[in-house]
Amino acid sequence: MSVRPFDGVRVGEELPSLVRVVTAADVQAYADAGGDHNPLHQDEAFARSVGFPGTLAHGMFTMGHMAACVCAWAGDPAAVTAISAGFRAPVFMGERIVAGGRVKALDPERRTVTLETWVSLERDGQTGWPVKKGEAVVRLG
Amino acid sequence: MDPQVAGKTYPDVAFVVDPARVEAFRRVFDMPAGVPPTFLTAAEFTVMPTVIEDPELGLDFTRVLHGSQSYELHRPIVEGEILTVRARIGSIRVKGTSGFLTIVMDMVDAEGLPVATATSVMIERGPA
Numbered sequence: 001m002s003v004r005p006f007d008g009v010r011v012g013e014e015l016p017s018l019v020r021v022v023t024a025a026d027v028q029a030y031a032d033a034g035g036d037h038n039p040l041h042q043d044e045a046f047a048r049s050v051g052f053p054g055t056l057a058h059g060m061f062t063m064g065h066m067a068a069c070v071c072a073w074a075g076d077p078a079a080v081t082a083i084s085a086g087f088r089a090p091v092f093m094g095e096r097i098v099a100g101g102r103v104k105a106l107d108p109e110r111r112t113v114t115l116e117t118w119v120s121l122e123r124d125g126q127t128g129w130p131v132k133k134g135e136a137v138v139r140l141g
Numbered sequence: 142m143d144p145q146v147a148g149k150t151y152p153d154v155a156f157v158v159d160p161a162r163v164e165a166f167r168r169v170f171d172m173p174a175g176v177p178p179t180f181l182t183a184a185e186f187t188v189m190p191t192v193i194e195d196p197e198l199g200l201d202f203t204r205v206l207h208g209s210q211s212y213e214l215h216r217p218i219v220e221g222e223i224l225t226v227r228a229r230i231g232s233i234r235v236k237g238t239s240g241f242l243t244i245v246m247d248m249v250d251a252e253g254l255p256v257a258t259a260t261s262v263m264i265e266r267g268p269a
């Protein structure tokens with residue numbers, strides 16, 4: 001993998017956004033790979049019994065999508081030295097999510113970049129529903 | 142939740158960074174190579190059920206939501222390596238009818254050197 005060169009990165013630069021539609025099959029594959037088998041994400045009847053309209057994606061599914069956006073921009077997952085997110089709203093099956101980010105700060109000495117990151121729900125072409133707000137630090141080449 | 146439980150530590154658990162599982166995880170997110178940083182969640186979930194179901198905490202897991210998550214990686218994770226997962230209760234705060242449980246997990250390698258720290262905040266929603 002080739003990590004993005006530090007030189008040339010500017011504060012305010014936006015990461016290419018990453019779009020996906022959440023499906024039950026993907027959420028099931030995530031549960032198996034990630035090891036979180038909470039029935040809230042797999043059992044419709046259970047999700048409704050605790051007050052949701054249906055099963056929801058794991059918070060870590062949406063955060064994983066955010067991380068994929070960061071890793072694609074950085075060029076190598078090993079470049080990520082920190083990543084965090086606040087989980088603001090549930091995401092249900094069939095919803096379209098968009099991950100994005102922006103360069104917030106540069107540290108030329110360490111060749112690290114701090115990114116402001118997010119995941120929004122896209123509805124009717126609008127992406128104004130933030131489901132995740134986060135931050136990541138990546139060490140570039 | 143019982144705030145007195147803050148600081149409690151759990152027994153070490155070994156976690157193998159199984160290349161097949163890393164590949165399955167990458168496939169979910171359509172990532173070409175490497176260990177995704179949030180793959181550490183798989184290590185956390187070797188211990189998470191023990192914590193969530195700990196009778197000393199008294200959590201109602203049907204009302205638990207994941208509130209926030211952070212990972213600090215001291216070095217890249219290597220496929221095939223074995224990590225030791227050390228979990229502890231960082232803090233417990235109660236606000237109104239909701240409780241906020243912070244779980245901290247340190248991951249160390251075979252030499253005992255720190256690899257990553259994972260911090261999860263779980264929210265126990267108040268009864269409807």
